Amino acid sequence: MSIPTSLSHTKKIIAEKAKIEEAKIEQKKAEVKIDEPVNALQLTQEKLEEVMPKVLDHYKNQNKVLELAILNQPSKMEGHEICFEVMGHVQEEIAQKMKPELLSLIRDLTGVGKLAIKLVVKEELESTNNKLYTSSDKFRFLKEKHPALLEFQRKFGLETDF
Known part of the structure; x- marks a missing residue:
């Protein structure tokens, strides 16, 4: 191996070494074969x-x-x-x-x-609905889902904030 005299000569030597390494890797890949059974059966x-x-x-x-x-x-x-x-x-x-x-x-x-x-x-999809954090938000959601809760709220004086 010679000592590089310039930057371009150094790059050339490095590129040659990389090619040699790639060739070695390809040769090893060709040598190593995955043993697959040669059966004609097919999985259903x-x-x-x-x-x-x-x-x-x-x-x-x-x-x-x-x-x-x-x-x-x-x-x-x-x-x-x-x-x-x-x-x-x-x-x-x-x-x-x-x-x-x-x-x-x-x-x-x-x-x-x-x-x-x-x-x-x-990928798990994020919920597009608003998150219900407070008791008021949860109660408002339930009132929309079950309109009878509005009647219960008026009749019994239900409040979420206390």
Whole structure:
């Protein structure tokens, strides 16, 4: 390795090293293959629903509560993918971490070869209604919902502020 004589020469050396590193990484990726069973079986919704109680028991025995919350969300089959609905980014991160274990568990239980997990992130919607903080706000809301309360308020002299 030569000593750089200028800034442009230094940048050139760094770029060459980066290319060499990228080539090494690509070569390692090519060497490492994911072992997928070569079965012609395909997972169906019925078979998935049949296997899910065993999967839930597996995670329950390991006391993985957050993973159980994800697995209890609605799931459906789309081709060779299992689609899980997750609420927010926290559940998405947990689901990403549990994907390999879940895939191998389902493959072992079903004998299915080609299988993938797809996550659908559902954001919790903020309530568009005004928040009811005070007793007066709550009582006003209830009067709108149940007009008979207005009559009770007049008849019995109900007040929210005391």
